[in-house]
Amino acid sequence: MVPQTALPTQSGGQDDLRGRDPVAPAASEATRLLCAGVYLDDGYRDAVIDELYVHEERIAAPSYGFDAARVLAHALRARRTELAWAAGVVALWVFAVLLTGGVFVVLVGPCLMLSIAGWLRGSSRRPPLYRRIPAFLLRWYGRILLALILAGLVVTAFGFDDSEGSGGSGGYGYSGSGGYGDGYGDSGPFGSTDSFGANDLFGPASELSLGDAGTAWGILALFAVLTAVVALQRGQFARMLTSELSPQQFANHAADPAERGQGSRFGRLVRYIRVEQHAPLVMYNASQPFCGAGIPYQPWNLSVELRPRKDSTPEAIDNAKIIHRIVPLVEALRIPSPHGSPQLAAAVRDRLRELQTDECVFLPVTGLTRRDQAPYDPVGFEAHRSGAVEEGGESRRHFLRIRVGGWSEEVVVTVFVRVHTQGGMLMLEVAPHVLLPVRQLFQDADRIAHRHRNNNWFGKAVWALTHTPRSLGRALESLGRGAVSGWKMLTGGSGGALPDGPARSVRELGSDWDASLFQDMDINRYLKSVQDRVAAGVRLALNEAGWQTDEFEQKIVNVGSGGVFIESAHGSAIGIGDKNTVTTNNNSGGSGSSNSNSAGKNGGARSGKA
Template sequence: MTGSAVPRPSRGQDDLLGKPPVDPATSEASRLLCAGAHLHDGYRNAVIDQLYVQEHRVVAPSPGFDAARVLAHALRARRAERRWAAAILGVWLVTAVLTGGFFGALLLPCFLLAAAHWIRGTGRNPSVLRRVAAFLLRWYGRGLLVLGVSLIFAGAVTGLFGDDDPDESPDPYDPTAPYPSDTDPFGADSYSSSGPDILDVVTVFAWVAVLAIVALVVMVGLRRGRFARVMTEELSRQHFSDLAADPAEHTTDARFRRLQQRIRLEQHAPLIMYGEQDPFCGAGTPYRPWNLAVELRPSEDGPAEPLGNGQILRRIVPLLEALRVPSPHGSAEGAAAVRDRLRELVIDECVFLPMVGMVRREDAPYGPGAFEEHRARAIEEGGESRRHFLRIRVGGWNEEVVVTVFVRVHTQGGMLMLEVAPHVLMPVHPLFRDADRIAHRHRNNNWFGRAVWAVSHTPASLVDSIVTLGRGAVSSWRVLTAGNSGALPEGPAFSVRQLGADEEASLFQDMDINRYLKSIEDRVNGGVRLALREAGYETDEFEQKIVNIGAGGVFIGSAKDSAIGIGDHNDVRRSGPQKPPGTGSGPGTGKGPGTGKGPGTGKGPAASSDRQPKEPPKEPRAGEK
């Protein structure tokens, strides 16, 4: 085959001086995304909809994490939330019936508070009109809620400490006693009333309402305690590495078991089934993708040899593998102590294949023989829809920052085209990273602090319960009626990893991202230059299109701008739309649309956790941050 000359996929464990990458199923990124599925209901619903309801969609590549495990915890969290929501809503309904609608007076302020949250929206900087309207509605609802609860407790206390004493009621046969106002002077006995006094009824209703309020507060507190226990047990750093002991993996849901196998077959496969709208879905934010075209001119030293795509890649791979080797330290112990993430560099080949023409999701050719056939054809054909890439990946910060560089070469008509598409996966969202702190704070808080937290979150429990049960019912209805099991297969709509990512990185992470990218791009350029020289072609034009920045950094004209700089210490800047949004030196601060994210301005991972994941997740319940 024409592509057999390319070295086989190489991973860090194949080199004695390299280190094996962390298992995606037990990585820190997987653990935090699983925690986010328990903590953030919007993210949980998005994961279930993408990976469970829409079963005709192929899962996006999952670099550094296990999407099947995230789905398992999302389903487990939804089952638990459904039970809590049903119990809370049941208390509201039963209490409203027992009190004859008396307890229903608290419904209005609860819905007003929920409406205030909806009006403000999930954006970080809502409009002034939204903020003013939400502020007025929120405090109006709070005032009504305080008034209603005060009247309920006042009714209960009045009935308990009232002045009415049945032993001191006037005797109708006592001639010295005055006639009561409700006594018939003609001898009718009005004390034989047909029903209980209205004050007694109100007192009973008030006490039922008080007990219901106490029950709701306790249930809200216990629900929070369950999340703390999950973070302490199966999602703790000590227990998460044991995949077999994870209770979320052991479920009787036949649909999940079937989808779990499909996800784990697809998410790390070298064959990538993609959707036309976003072929690199799952890899992260594009970071200055660029291409380069040079004329293949034979050098004056001798005749040039035929130069194929596989031959060029064969020269690039050894240079990339050398990045795993630590610099000389004088001893083997010193080299082994190096913890640079480049030692875990992963190099392999992948083929992008569209979903067009397939009838079932299971028809995708994920077998090793089928992939070899597609690879051998795609590496030299230079097709439009089926594309071969050399994929280089570095997972830093416990797989929370993943840098992936896709490299494609093609020779046609005496021209060499080099395409490089770097992508960056940003750290996990701050709310998810704070899951351990949230759980620890709850476990170690005193009883009064826990009670205050539960009381403050009880008013929102009614609307949350209705929304939770409603979304669960809609999801189940879609599973039964949407016909996704028999639908034509499609590519992923979005990546659950990108959806749960932050919009910016810390300064240290930003520096690492740029170091990884510059190191990889420099070796790629060096390999192409070496392949041209060995095949007897001139390299002057190629070298002129490489701009040296600082200490060996490389920036090549992008596909949009074709910015070129010649000479030493040149600074090439561009304002094209392909630059990811942001003001930092990295891919940006993620102010752009969609799920685009990139290293930011160095504000650090401890930035405010009020930044929420992109749609479709909604803002978490108040106080969960």
């Protein structure tokens, strides 16, 4: 516990050290990386558009340290760009088939195989064997088949002839008159079947007609054009990341072209999102009230009897008074410790200096008939706050919300504190939540763009050549996803549906599954600091009002170390957290111990690391 006398105040010459305001959410690094992520991950982009644009009846989840509206703007822009490139690629494939009299279709089979192999494997880092094995086999079958076809095209285009083969076939058994002869003979379409066995391996695929030398040159030229299109698409993405999505330019929100020319629907939804995402009133879905705050990180609660001290007449104590006592102690974490000079103290970069506190009210969305009916205005919120702080209701709940954003808002710790007095008892509920770092792929966006732009021409050509075979499958998939999304908007009836709470958070969807050791250490430090001050505030509020604090002090032994260790005043003990060992003395003088996992996997999101 921290004595009251040891806490610095926020007045008396400390104004310059109160703390720092965090970076504006729309310009934060987390926002920038999520905006880059919609260009890198098709699935993430579709999820963002589906949640914030297609389902316009859903209220936006709270956005801690980022701007969901700006992410949506880039997601829509990325989809439009991708659909334009996809339409161009498909049109080029159709044009190539028509221009070559249908011969270009020989490339469709292996190219689709490679696309299907990528779909089978999925985007997981370690896909299961039942996906990995068929994807591996199909991928290599498609690669070998495509390599053989391209080799045959090169042979045909340069007019190489095997006098022992099948009459000017260039190794593919093609006759000069534009058709196959009576058969391949002993040599087969790929040379000697005794030594190569291509017919046995590929069957009918080896009997594809590649036309004459002119047709072969046309196919190779059109394939080169496709490769150039793939290279240009990648180059556009790299230029975007190194210009408007660069750390230097992204900070200028007003100059971002993604939000211009998006249409009336986008403008209407952005106005809703920017009000909802940072409002102290949280309209929630009953199935996941803390959507947007991240994963639960070992929530805990305790209750104590309110007993008057013998040496004083206790004052009436309510929830508002306790919250009022907690807030100054928590906000004092912003103030740096003495460093010998104001300049040294002002140079402290600890993220606790950017700690934010506010009171929020969770209100179920049930009952609204329109999305704009939610009482986000100051008068409406104050009415709900003043009513919820003392009522202890089930659906409408009042919380003190304490937030610390670390690592450029990539690691966000939010602690929800609820105090309630009822029946001569005080109940304290603490629900920490953590937003883990943005996905590693999104963090690598700058490196990917820089590597591509600074690669030599040969490296860029090889990259484009290896990705061209999948261009048709990816283009068809992109057009299909765009059509499905458009169909949902036309037929789903979301515009006239009753308002609903958020189903998903775009920040949570863009989070990784783990944090680094440094980030883990910071998460624990933020939580321990905040929870200790919360406990100190409750104790001081009880003491100042003339109530006993012995039971409370006995129950809270320590805040941290993987959870909260709570010991009762009568010899029994409860351990909340992962793998806690609790030892108590019973009334008979014996001792006993037990292992408690009451937080477990549900209560602690990062089991064993807290």
